[in-house]
Amino acid sequence: MQLSIVIPLLNEEKSLPELYNWIVEVMLSNSFSYEIIFINDGSTDHSWQIIEDLATTSQNVKAIHFKKNYGKSQALHAGFLMAKGEVVITMDADLQDNPEEIPELYHLVHNENYDIVSGWKKKRYDNVVTKNLPSKLFNLAARKVSGLALHDFNCGLKAYKLEVVKNIDVYGEMHRYIPLLAKNAGYTNIREKEVKHQARKYGETKFGSERFLHGLLDLITIWFLSKFGKNPMHLFGGLGILMFFIGFLSALYIGISKLYHLYNHVPDILVTQNPWFFIALTVMVIGTLLFLSGFIAELILRTQRKHERYKVSKTLNH
Structure with a gap:
């Protein structure tokens, strides 16, 4: 199998059918063999029912249902355990990540042998004060501490070799730092690719401004663990x-x-x-x-x- 597309979600009932059809269209037009793994992270709307309907119509749809909301990192961890494709793509379910980026991401990992290709939403359609400016400051701090020259640690659209996701442990709220976790595990062939960012079509963001504080604290944790985790x-x-x-x-x-x-x-x-x-x-x-x-x-x-x-x-x- 060429591709595993891992999609964590929380209350995205309106966007799921459109996202699924969009992904399938891209997969068929590029003749990819694929699986779509939805991880329902404790949704309280009809997201799971929609996923069940999709799974009955296609064996390419696989899904995991959490009993409650555990967070994006836990959802990705579960999705990575299930993934079987040569290249694993992660993306958000809110239609802000563009599935048409997937073929190029696959090419960079599979053909050019990158361990990770991380998306960079250079042009964003989020609120400047509440999301864009704090995100820039957060990414600046993350670059300085981690030593990775990535502009957008928060971008959900990333591509990985299957080997990478099977050998890293995504826990807590560390999903922002998967490239750094991979680097610490010895996967250093990492690059960034500019990707299209879509304006949110349905609903509201599930992440508040506190995520940046949590992100900085998690960054300090990873720095400490990478330096002294084996010998405190x-x-x-x-x-x-x-x-x-x-x-x-x-x-x-x-x-x-x-x-x-x-x-x-x-x-x-x-x-x-x-x-x-x-x-x-x-x-x-x-x-x-x-x-x-x-x-x-x-x-x-x-x-x-x-x-x-x-x-x-x-x-x-x-």
């Missing part, structure tokens, strides 16, 4: 030893100073009346706690077990 003691233990050493030297200096004053019969305040004594003691305690945190993190890392992150209620044609 290197960070916490190193900082702990440094702070304990600084506190110990400070306390030692205070003690020597006190002995000097006593030996020379120079009046001096009690050690417990010296605020620097308590500062030194606090620094030593913090250093000890940091060291213990690193030790505990190492233990957790070595004893962790995989656990179920979402509940699948139904699947179709799988």
Whole structure:
């Protein structure tokens, strides 16, 4: 099979029939063998009923139904597990991603051997204040921290080798950083392609402005995990030893100073009346706690077990 098209969705009943017909038209005109995988992320409208109807008319339609809304990352994770095509395309269900971009994305991955091709919505039809400007600032921060020269980390339209999606773990809200997760896993042949962006035709966006704050926090998490995820003691233990050493030297200096004053019969305040004594003691305690945190993190890392992150209620044609 050449293509797996993975589409996470939440309450997109109006756009689904039009999106499906559009994709099928592109697939047939290019003679692709394909599967369309819809992941219904807890929709409360008639999205699942529409997907069931589509699945009865075509064996190319496969679907996963979540018992509740778990988020886009979990939906993509489930879709990637089901995908079987040589090239995996992800796109949103709101008709803002253009299916006519799929042949070129497939060509870049399959024929030019890119691991990932990430879409770049250079010209956007979103609100400038609430989406465009925050998105530009977010992408700037993401480029600086990740080292990936991508203009649009948030673009849902991406193409992957099947091998890539089978070897990365998309969790939490990390769907924005799949290229970075892939890079950390050793898939470094990544490029960007400018894609068409459509104005939203039905409904409203499911993402609020808080997604940018969450995105920045997730970016810090990925940076930390890529640097210290395998050896957290290197960070916490190193900082702990440094702070304990600084506190110990400070306390030692205070003690020597006190002995000097006593030996020379120079009046001096009690050690417990010296605020620097308590500062030194606090620094030593913090250093000890940091060291213990690193030790505990190492233990957790070595004893962790995989656990179920979402509940699948139904699947179709799988």
